[in-house]
Amino acid sequence: MPSWAAPALGMGYEPKYGASFRNFDYVNPDAPKGGSLTLSASGSFDKLNPFTLKGTPAVGMGYSSNGFVFAEYGLIFDSLMTHSEDEPFSNYGLLAEDIDLAPDRLSVTFRLNPKARFSDGTPVLASDVKYSFDTLMSKQAAPTFRSYWVDIKEAVVVGERTIRFDFRRRNSELHMIIGQLPVFSRAWGKGKPFDQLTTEPPIASGPYVMDKVDFGKSISYRRRPDYWAVDLPVRKGMFNFGEVSYQYFKDKLGEEESLKAGALDALEEASLNAWIRRYKGRRFDSGELVKEEISHRRFTGMQGLVMNLRQPRFADIRVRRALALAFDFDWLNQHLFHNRRARTESYFQNSDDLMARPEVSAEETALMDRLKDKALYLANVRGELPRPAATGDTADGLRRNLVQAQALFREAGWTFRDGALRNGAGDAFVINLDIADRASEAVLAPYARNLAKLGVTLQYRLRDASLIKKKQDEFDFDMAINILGGSSSPGNELYDDLGSKSAAEKGSQNLSGISDPVVDDIIEEIVDSPDRKTLAAGARLLDRYLLHQHYVVPMYYGKQYFVAHKQRLRHPAAALPQRLLAGSWLLTMWWIDPK
Structure with a gap:
């Protein structure tokens, strides 16, 4: 074996765990195996x-x-x-x-x-x-x-x-x-x-195999008794359930009721309003069901309303800025979220070294100097770092934002007449937005009211998740709720997330259709970075540039995970790692108390 071969590598740094480590710090290596876990899924499946x-x-x-x-x-x-x-x-x-x-x-x-x-x-x-x-x-x-x-x-x-x-x-x-x-x-x-x-069930080497399948309704997996990697340090304390099954539901309310009826073992709730108002009842009172709020500071990316830039009306930055000004996060946080949400401000939210900062660093300046042929495009990023519009939950704050939005629409050629905001051809500004979960309605209704004051109609409709995916794969949409970025080590995935080539590739992650030579060049610099410091500088510049383009109406992220589960489920005592999602944590590292 060559002298430089290794069992582990870090991206620009030495890995935390040495060659002789027994298990990851955040798992319970002695977690008991066995039992069944029943979870839920939304929509349907056909393959x-x-x-x-x-x-x-x-x-x-x-x-x-x-x-x-x-x-x-x-x-x-x-x-x-x-x-x-x-x-x-x-x-x-x-x-x-x-x-x-x-x-x-x-x-x-x-x-x-x-x-x-x-x-x-x-x-x-x-x-x-x-x-x-x-x-x-x-x-x-x-x-x-x-x-x-x-x-x-x-x-x-x-x-x-x-x-x-x-x-x-x-x-x-x-x-x-x-x-x-x-x-x-x-x-x-x-x-x-x-x-x-x-x-045809896959033939692979993972810890589970498919057991029972009822297409569109349910699927179950059985843990392999002969799983080859069960004693590897990277698998110690993981994949502990003997059986994992998923029941499909058409909406979140059905999942909640199934949990309260005892048919599901655990459910992660995204709606804070639902968590506070509806997660109660006999099984919660008796202690059979437990509510846990798990604090985190996970990298979240840019969760927001993305606009389909392939449509000419969204290609105008003034229109994008105007639409963002109508989103009143402060009102939502006070009236719907009990001040337990935080505003998304970055494509690398919660990453200390990847998020753009108010001041342009020396490393970013050096990178911009290398992109001299893009100087015209990069000139404005040296200015004030854009922040999402705030209102302070006052009528005056929202009114100021809407007045500014109205002026931007007017500059872009949109004026209010005959009861709607219209362009020179007389076309009304109507936005269609498909949602898969009724919880989104409570967030979108205030936004729709604010847009209506500008003459813009936002029509949101509840649809099957598989149909929404199909339409988005074909780029057949106006606006969508999506998450962009968020990687703790950005690199080649940026080609598919934000690169010009992927903008025309149906089924790509570049849902908005961003096709920008400046973005392409910054991505190349990030991908070619020799170390973490250089990579971080490229990510900050990319973040800064994207924020200046106003491609997204920034929304918010949760500071906690909300998980309701049966009392018999246990999880590691260690703090939740920064990168880990609550859903994957539950699936891979929890276990059933055998007592």
Whole structure:
């Protein structure tokens, strides 16, 4: 083995956990195994293949065609490496025992663990890894993968359990992100075209296999008694339930009632209003159901109302600024959220070194100097850092914002006449917005009232989540609730999130359709960053530039997770890691008290 090969790597820093670590600090390594966990899901599903664009995959599989939800959140697929939740970006060996980055940084080699086995008992070999990569990079898979790994030229089988990935160019994180490759067997589907695999259960190496499937209604997973990685440090204390099942509901209210009836074991609530008003009853009074508020400071990204920039009316920055001025967060926080929400101000919210600061740093200035051909576009970012419009919950504050919005609309060619805001052609300004959850109605109703004062009509409609996804994949929408950014170590995923090429790629993560050469160039600088300090400077500049473009109506984020669960469920005593979602924490690290 080459002297520079390692079982773990950090993105520009030394990993926290050494080669002899026993388990991650945030898990209970002695958590008991067994029992069943019943959770809920919204909408419906029509396929068991999470890697293709068409259709909606079952929840619990860990990946989606609209972007990565990595192996820690999935039950079926193991990846080459796995990351810890209490570091910005460190990879530790899972399927791969060692990672070997070439001295010229133009290739990386993984040596597979000889114990690794698929659910059918066959060994995980380098040929399976190559098959998985080649398949995901083909047109039969969703475009997210081709965008994410665009700089990887090919996968080369070096030996039975050794695989090398060759790069098209040097890229500071390619050797890290290819470690996230989900691996599946060549036997999955028995030669059937990959994009036609819909009902065939995957053959993979993860801790669970599919047990029962009722398409659109429910799915259950059974823990593998022969799971090969059960004693690995990266899996100690994790995936503790003997069975995990999901029941599908058409709306959140149905999920709440099912929890209160005892049919669900746990439910994470996103609506603070619902949490306070509706999570009560006999089972809560008796202690059978427990309400937990779990504080966090998780990287949240830019949660907001994104506008479809492919429509000419949203291409005008004055229109985007005007629409943002009508969103009254201060009123919402006092009247709906009991002052327990915080305003989203950054595409890297809650990251100390990635969020843009009021002052432009020397590192950002140096980066701007390297982008001299974009000087005209970058000139305004040296000015005051834009902050979301505030009202202080006063009528005067909202009135001032609406007067400013009215002036911006007028400058952009929109005037109020015949009962509506209209352009020169007489077209009324109407925005359609589809929502999958009734909880959004309480937030959107005040926004719609404020927009109506400007002559803008906001029509929000409750629709099935799968239909909303399909429409958004086709870019057939006006405005959508979405989260942009938020990675603790931004890099290649930015091509798909914000890059110009992805703006025209149906099914991409670039829902807004951002197509901006300045964004493209800053992304290149971030991807090429040699260390964390340089990467952070690029992220701050990107954040600063995006905020100046007003692509999103910033919304808010929660400072706590709200989880209701049966009393018999237990979780680690350690504080919730900054990166971890409550849902994945519950799924992977909780257990059932055997007493």
